[in-house]
Amino acid sequence: EPIPPDNLLEFKKVADAVRIPIATGERMTTKAEFATLLQTGGAAILQPALGRAGGIWEMKKLAAIAEVFNAQMAPHLYAGPIEWAANIHLAASIPNLLIIETIETPFHHNLIKGSIQVENGFVQAPQAPGLGIEVDEELARAHPFDGEGLHLQMQDAPCDYQNANSFAGGSPVKKS
Numbered sequence: 001e002p003i004p005p006d007n008l009l010e011f012k013k014v015a016d017a018v019r020i021p022i023a024t025g026e027r028m029t030t031k032a033e034f035a036t037l038l039q040t041g042g043a044a045i046l047q048p049a050l051g052r053a054g055g056i057w058e059m060k061k062l063a064a065i066a067e068v069f070n071a072q073m074a075p076h077l078y079a080g081p082i083e084w085a086a087n088i089h090l091a092a093s094i095p096n097l098l099i100i101e102t103i104e105t106p107f108h109h110n111l112i113k114g115s116i117q118v119e120n121g122f123v124q125a126p127q128a129p130g131l132g133i134e135v136d137e138e139l140a141r142a143h144p145f146d147g148e149g150l151h152l153q154m155q156d157a158p159c160d161y162q163n164a165n166s167f168a169g170g171s172p173v174k175k176s
Contacts (some may be wrong), residue, residue: 011042026076029053038069049078050086063094072098081108085131092125
């Protein structure tokens with residue numbers, strides 16, 4: 001994301017200054033935020049996180065709004081394999097999908113019992129009822145989250161702009 005997400009009106013300046021489409025939205029949560037962004041011409045690709053932006057139905061509404069502005073959707077994957085399954089169903093139901101993200105790890109694959117398959121770079125939509133996945137509850141219980149902060153916690157300043165714009169990754173570390 002080229003600038004902090006709360007500077008919605010500034011995205012237009014960035015879009016006007018570059019020749020590539022601007023993609024943003026991972027940290028936005030409401031249709032109103034995305035509508036402002038689209039109305040001002042600040043982005044051509046929306047990347048909302050389904051788990052942060054209201055779920056499948058709300059994302060379908062957002063995709064319809066984006067379609068009016070000829071914008072594409074590239075749903076961000078923020079919350080793991082269950083959200084991934086929801087994103088896949090969203091992707092299969094909207095006309096303006098650009099791409100869908102994935103985080104493929106052996107743990108995620110096993111957590112949903114390998115029920116989502118990627119073949120030759122394409123995700124195969126699950127065919128089972130609901131989200132089409134089966135969560136391995138025993139595996140989930142065997143690996144409870146026991147940290148203090150979410151590893152995917154958003155940071156106010158994800159980059160250290162004073163020191164060569166380096167990125168350490170992960171959640172903020174509390175300094176003693």
